[in-house]
Amino acid sequence: MANNPDNTETDEDIQHIVRIAETDIEGRSPVVYSLTGLKGVNHRTARILATSAKIDHKKKMGHLSEEEIHHLKDAVARIETVLPAWMLNRRKDFLTGEDRHIYGGDIALVLREDINTMKKTHSYKGSRHEKGLKARGQRTKSTGRRGATVGVSRRKVG
Incomplete structure (x- = not known):
């Protein structure tokens, strides 16, 4: 990467871990792939978030300035307004009736509450x-037999 003449920044200038939405995100990969480290954010959602924050989605996450990271954090915080309603992962919430997008550690909590x-x-x-x-x-009938029995044990001979 340091031999690439198109790349003006070197690996020494990179921030290896970027903190967004209480999650450590890899800084050596492009913004779109780094954002998929957040639970509830896929490639498509990550690209929309990067576009709304006015960040080049091919740029490495560790090369972003503090201002660009702030814009990205802001886009993630207001994800319900950034994404169209049909892309939200929790439409017509059972309790509130509103459309929401859940990401991070909240996904496991909400799933447990729903069950x-x-x-x-x-x-x-x-x-x-x-x-x-x-x-x-x-x-x-034939599948999903996990954890039912340990198995057949043989008697000792002799």
Whole structure:
């Protein structure tokens, strides 16, 4: 990379870890691929975030200035306004009814809350979760036999 005449910055100028949305992000890869390190952000979402922050999506994350990182953090913080409604990962929230996009550590928390809500309301999916069975209509006759039994043990001879 240092031999490349097009690259004006060297690897010594790079910031190896960039902190965005309480997540450490790799600084040696391009902005689009680095942003996919956030849970809930895919390549397409990352490219839209970079465009809204007016950052070249091919530029390495570690080469961004403090101002560009601030613009990127701001874009991630207001992700619901940046993305179109059909791209949000939590449309018509069960409790609030609004469209949201969840990213980072909140994804696991919200998923756990949703499963507990299904269990409390005794919905079909909730009862399947309680029993440890598949909840989305998959067949269970021959697959999904994880953790049921250890196996057959043989008696000692002699």
